[in-house]
Amino acid sequence: MNNPQDVVDFVHNGHKRYLPHLSIDCVIFGYHDQQLKLLLIRYHDQENWSLPGGFVERHEALTAAAHRILYEKTQLTNLFLQQFYIFGDSPTRLNRIEIQNNHNKVYAKANIAIDEDHWLAERTLSIGYYALVDYQEVTITPEFLVEGYCWVDINSVPELQYDHNEIIDRALVTLRSQLYQQSIGQNLLPEKFTLPEIHSLYEAILDRQFDRRNFRKKLLALGLVTQLEERRKIGPHRSPFLYAFNHEIASKPFEEGTMTEF
Template sequence: MNTRQEVLDFVKNGHTRFLPHLSIDCVIFGYHAHQLKILLIRHHGHEKWSLPGGYIARDETLTQAAHRILAEKTQITDLFLQQFYVFGDSVVRMSRIETQQTHNTTFAKVGVTLGDNHWLSERTLSIGYYALVDYLDVVVTPEFLVDGFCWLEIKEIPPLEYDHNEIIAKALATLRSQIYQQPIGYSLLPEKFTLPEIHALYETILGKQFDRRNFRKKLLTLGLIRQLDEQKRIGPHRSPFLYEFDLENYRKALEEGSVLAF
């Protein structure tokens, strides 16, 4: 929604186009050089940040909805969004009051107040989707009702709207758990990378340190990376070997899963 008229139309006629009671929230993890961040937006009139989210149209699939919502809120497209959980247990997911109040703060921008029986005032469960990108590759353009956006490091995230801190915690746990079974890094590292670079990627996402030599052995044993006959010049006494992904094995591991323990 990028004009006042579109917002007014959404409030008035949205119930004919969207399913009530159900929203989607997107956790976009952004990695770059030892830092893992999350994309947050701030809706008009709000002090708290929140995740980009929205409603599911009656005539689109759940997957289509997730991509459209992210594109509408941020103009980000073509991400590999993965569904990870439905949030329907917390107090805020049981009650309509916070939902209604939060919406009313936002819609004040167009001079609208929702009634108690409005479809946007209802109890709303939310389906979480996540993606992992290099945040330098992503251009964010917030929509009309969004006043700003930011990439925040995980440990710096303040209390957010609704249960969005809980959604992020669950997304992070899922990402960390996935990392043991699906390779990552193809779009997050240069085509040729050093062992310290891929090691830092894994350590940053897992939020813990582990032995580099054992890690290298595991990746090589699984056939996910191969060492090149080429070194990177970092300094007079530092020229680590370069590696590249074995794309065939990488894709196979993505499809079939491969278990990485370290």
């Protein structure tokens, strides 16, 4: 929605194209400079930032919708993208007056008033998806109603619209818990990467330090990565070996938690 006409069409006809009462909110984690960041957007005339989101088309598979929305926001495809929860309890989601108010401020930019029984003003449940992307590869397409985009550090997320802070908290917990079961790093690292590279990535995501040597043993023991023959030239120091994710093992289906005998 890059121009006023698109917005007008969306507001007037969106209910025919999309499932009402349901949105997808994306928690897009970005990795850059050994830091974990988060993509936020701010709509026209809104004080608080929001998570990027979108709607599900009436005959579109849910996962496909999530990928489409992510593509529309970042221009990236084939990402690691995972559903983690559906949010439908927060009182902010049931406060019709606040929701209508916010929408009216946003859509005023396109000279549209959203009345009380407009489809956009109705109660919405939100399906949370999280993705991991390379900060630098994201191409933001300027949308008409979006005033600004920003990447914030995961440790200093401001107060967001509606229940979006809760959504982020839950996304982060899920991401961290899945880090050793799925090949989550895939979109953040080149096909071949060095041990120090994946080491820094994991430290950024989990926000703690790990012993370099034990870390290598762990990844190899889990079968998450394989050491290659090649090395990479990194300047004035010893050339590190390259590693690659093990697809067979890495993409195995969701697992029971790490329970041992029990």
